[in-house]
Amino acid sequence: MPLLVIGVGNDFRGDDAAGLLAARRLRACCGVRAVEHTKDGLSLMEHWRPMDHVVVVDALCSGHAPGTVFRFDATEGPVPGDVGWISSHSPGVAEGIETARVLGRLPASLTVYGIEAEHIDPGDRVTPAVAAAVEEVALAILDETA
């Protein structure tokens, strides 16, 4: 199965790096095809091909406890845009994925993991609960695609 992990985020804003860290982790440990996406959500669809099984990982700020993991099946239905996805480049992940849906450009399957962030100011460090959630998401991706 052509698995593609897309880690979305910003290395310079603490927990907003969560998606990037998950992509790096999966690439390093298990040779998973994983890309790091630091641009606007509309260009997400440039990464995948129609047959790909895609997992997108991004940070969000919804008010839950730091490190809380959310999972959305974008193949089944729309990804909610109002749960606090972090984007310094509007439009963000949800808008990018929904635009791809409208254009008929969704891949074979598309799952989105959101990791609740705590510190996202420039220069912040990744909080331990978020680092642990990155591991949890990486394992879950391996598990569900095994």
Add this chain to the structure above:
Amino acid sequence: MSKVRTITVNALARVEGEGGLKVRVRAGKVQEVRLDIYEPPRFFEAFLKGRALGEAPDLTARICGICPVAYQMSSVHAMEAACGADPGPRVRALRRLLYCGEWIESHVLHAAMLHAPDFLGYESALHMAKDHPEAVTLSLRLKKAGNEIVTAVGGREIHPVNVRVGGFWRAPSPSELAPLVPKLETARGEAVALLKWASGFTFPDLDLHHELVSLRHPSEYPLNEGRIVSSEGLDIAASEWEQHFEEEHVRRSNALHARRKGGGIIQTGPLARYTLNYDRLPAAIQAAAKEAGLGRECRNPFKSILVRCVETLWAIDEALSILRAYEPPEPSFVEVVPREAVGAAATEAPRGLLFHRYRIGGDGLIKEARIVPPTAQNLRAIEADLRGFVQNHLDIAEDRLTLLCEQVVRNHDPCISCATHFLKLKIDRD
């Protein structure tokens, strides 16, 4: 109806950065237009002090995620002017290619994804995509072509890492750049289609006469060098910018407002470049502009979307011409020997003139830095446009007027993140 009408947009969408807008109308007269910029100040000029001159391109690139190349270009040109270095024609050509990539990427993002929904009445590109899938798909491909130039020359899409004072860390080989040619040939057709699509929009009437300011080159459409000229006859070297323009702090704004000394409102960006340099556009681009309904001048900011599309087409042709003649600079950079000096440069960022000046010590460290982004130069023009537009359209219903006011701001493709180095709207009327 009450005596006072207030139009408020607390956070302007589809602009880069954070700001708000308030218009106050009393007894049928626009009393106040306020562009509140609350994105925090960023102090780049202060923390550049004491850094090595070679760090300027990478540090200043961080001012903007949309136009980092512009910051890199103005900074390297200023440093080379200070130190008396000339990297030669091959480095010049490669820099222009990189800059064309940024123009394509930035212009298509704004024209198709941020500005076009205004004309067609959609909340966002996503909403527009349902009814205009072909245009959105085509624009995404076109934008990608720009990204690919930046990646190939600059090393990555955002905040490229290959630019240095004196040239490039590594010059890409001809075989590395060759795949760009067929992609840009396809992109050219897409840019023509985008211009045709935008030329079918309805443009509100607004004819403004701010002093237009842009670079002007003896033979080329302005990009990375030239004299600074204006529609009022100004013609100065880039290093003379501070003698003719000034910035002032405005209480409501974390961005400085620039103006012509003596008080005149200035405007930089696509309309200024086009109107002041129409004669520098190749015949094929002039013909495309004419077909889209543009004359030799364009002073209606709503039509800036057309000029951006024309400039995208120009940038694709320029990039193709550079690529077809490409020979890598060898070595890829010239050594720049620091000396105690002041160097200034201006280049044309997608949003307009970007001025940098540095004072360098004999130790190669930056003693003083001055950066004037295009949005800071356009803030007064944006406020004046709003004042004029609201005054002439007071009969329009609140919701519609608020939307149009936002559009008046977006006409300028403001980059608030750059200017604080902006948006929310409030119209207060009776």
